[in-house]
Amino acid sequence: MLVYVIRHGQTDWNAIRRLQGQKDIPLNDFGRSQAIANGKTLRDILGEKAPEFDYIASPLGRTRETMELLRGAMGLDTNAYRTDDRLVEVSFGDWEGQTLPELKLTHPEKVRTRKAAKWDFIPPGQDAESYEILSWRIGAWLASVERQTVCVCHGGVIRSIFRLVTGMEKEEAADIPIPQDKILRVETDNGTAEWIDATANL
Numbered sequence: 446m447l448v449y450v451i452r453h454g455q456t457d458w459n460a461i462r463r464l465q466g467q468k469d470i471p472l473n474d475f476g477r478s479q480a481i482a483n484g485k486t487l488r489d490i491l492g493e494k495a496p497e498f499d500y501i502a503s504p505l506g507r508t509r510e511t512m513e514l515l516r517g518a519m520g521l522d523t524n525a526y527r528t529d530d531r532l533v534e535v536s537f538g539d540w541e542g543q544t545l546p547e548l549k550l551t552h553p554e555k556v557r558t559r560k561a562a563k564w565d566f567i568p569p570g571q572d573a574e575s576y577e578i579l580s581w582r583i584g585a586w587l588a589s590v591e592r593q594t595v596c597v598c599h600g601g602v603i604r605s606i607f608r609l610v611t612g613m614e615k616e617e618a619a620d621i622p623i624p625q626d627k628i629l630r631v632e633t634d635n636g637t638a639e640w641i642d643a644t645a646n647l
Contacts, residue, residue, distance in 0.1 A: 512526050
C-alpha cells in the first residue's frame with residue numbers, strides 16, 4: 446500500500462522547541478508556506494491521479510490547516526478529507542508546553558531517564574504516552590488503510606511509522622529528524638519509507 450505522509454507545518458512552539466504533543470497550537474506563517482510547498486510538490490508527483498487518493502489527517506488544528514493548505518495548492522477541494530483520532534500526536538502529559546532545558550532545571554533525573562530510553566519513556570501526568578504506546582494506535586491505523594492515501598500527521602506519528610514499516614530500531618526512531626518541508630513516501634508492502642524534498646516549492 447502506498448501512503449504519502451506529511452508532517453504539519455511549523456508552529457511557534459516548534460520554532461523554540463517546546464514539547465507540543467496534543468496541545469492545539471496553530472501554524473505560524475512559515476508553517477503555512479511549508480504546507481503550501483508540500484502541496485505543490487505532491488501535485489507534481491500525483492498529477493491527474495491526485496483525486497483518486499484517500500486524504501486523512503489528525504483532528505488537531507495544525508494538521509487540519511496543513512491538509513487544507515496542501516489540498517488548496519493541489520487544486521482540490523480544501524475540505525474534502527477525513528480525520529482519524531488515532532493520528533493525534535503523542536501526549537507529553539505535564540511536560541507539554543515546556544522545553545527540555547526548562548525540564549532539566551525542574552526534573553533533571555526524569556530528563557536523564559528519558560535520554561537513556563526515549564522510546565519507552567512515559568512523562569509524568571495523566572494520559573501521558575511513550576512512543577511505544579503511540580505506536581500501538583498507529584499500527585492499528587496502518588492496518589486499516591485500504592487504498593492509496595495522503596496522510597497529514599505529527600512527528601511522533603511518523604517516528605512510529607518508520608519503526609512499524611521499516612523495522613527501524615527504537616533508539617533510532619526516537620531521534621531521527623522529522624522535517625516539516627518534506628514528504629515521506631511509504632510502501633507498506635516492501636517496508637520502505639523515503640523522504641521527498643519539497644523545498645524547491647518554498
